[in-house]
Amino acid sequence: GENVEQHPSTLSVQEGDSAVIKCTYSDSASNYFPWYKQELGKGPQLIIDIRSNVGEKKDQRIAVTLNKTAKHFSLHITETQPEDSAVYFCAASVRGSTLGRLYFGRGTQLTVWP
Amino acid sequence: NAGVTQTPKFQVLKTGQSMTLQCAQDMNHNSMYWYRQDPGMGLRLIYYSASEGTTDKGEVPNGYNVSRLNKREFSLRLESAAPSQTSVYFCASSELGQGVGEQFFGPGTRLTVL
Numbered sequence: 001g002e003n004v005e006q007h008p009s010t011l012s013v014q015e016g017d018s019a020v021i022k023c024t025y026s027d028s029a030s031n032y033f034p035w036y037k038q039e040l041g042k043g044p045q046l047i048i049d050i051r052s053n054v055g056e057k058k059d060q061r062i063a064v065t066l067n068k069t070a071k072h073f074s075l076h077i078t079e080t081q082p083e084d085s086a087v088y089f090c091a092a093s094v095r096g097s098t099l100g101r102l103y104f105g106r107g108t109q110l111t112v113w114p
Numbered sequence: 115n116a117g118v119t120q121t122p123k124f125q126v127l128k129t130g131q132s133m134t135l136q137c138a139q140d141m142n143h144n145s146m147y148w149y150r151q152d153p154g155m156g157l158r159l160i161y162y163s164a165s166e167g168t169t170d171k172g173e174v175p176n177g178y179n180v181s182r183l184n185k186r187e188f189s190l191r192l193e194s195a196a197p198s199q200t201s202v203y204f205c206a207s208s209e210l211g212q213g214v215g216e217q218f219f220g221p222g223t224r225l226t227v228l
Binding site for chain 2: 041045105
């Protein structure tokens with residue numbers, strides 16, 4: 001099955017700096033890569049996703065890049081703010097397959113210091 | 115719309131006791147999932163239901179049973195709780211098949227088994 005590795009496990013940045021979280025996956029058939037944000041005491045919430053036919057996607061201060069050849073994808077947060085502090089999860093899946101499943105990385109605890 | 119709701123929010127059990135975690139969604143989604151979240155382990159899939167009337171095992175199904183009562187409700191049962199089942203349990207639902215579309219998560223149930 002798919003194996004998703006996520007690094008780092010913890011990340012501390014100063015407000016206004018950028019944060020980058022990296023993930024690798026093992027199954028070349030995976031073609032859907034969502035990122036979830038989990039605030040304290042809540043369930044994860046989708047913040048951005050990317051399909052394998054796209055190399056980069058942006059949404060305001062958040063961007064995700066995908067390198068299919070190297071089987072890795074990254075989350076970039078620019079101009080970080082204290083409210084960005086949360087646990088972030090990457091995931092991989094084979095879109096379009098009813099037998100596919102969403103495999104999650106182990107999470108990154110991001111702390112943004114004011 | 116309430117989205118995905120879970121009950122109870124917190125539960126303490128003694129080893130060997132049984133309980134059922136309830137989950138309901140009001141988004142008319144076909145697919146529903148149960149995950150457990152443990153520190154440093156990310157989200158691991160216990161069981162999922164691609165559609166009403168079907169259920170399948172995920173990564174960590176041992177010690178659990180599920181029931182897809184109808185399109186809205188998906189329950190998780192612990193027949194004989196063990197300390198290793200101490201965890202935070204999340205229910206999720208999605209419009210499309212497993213891993214294909216955005217998964218919406220409930221707020222979680224924090225379970226402690228003594």
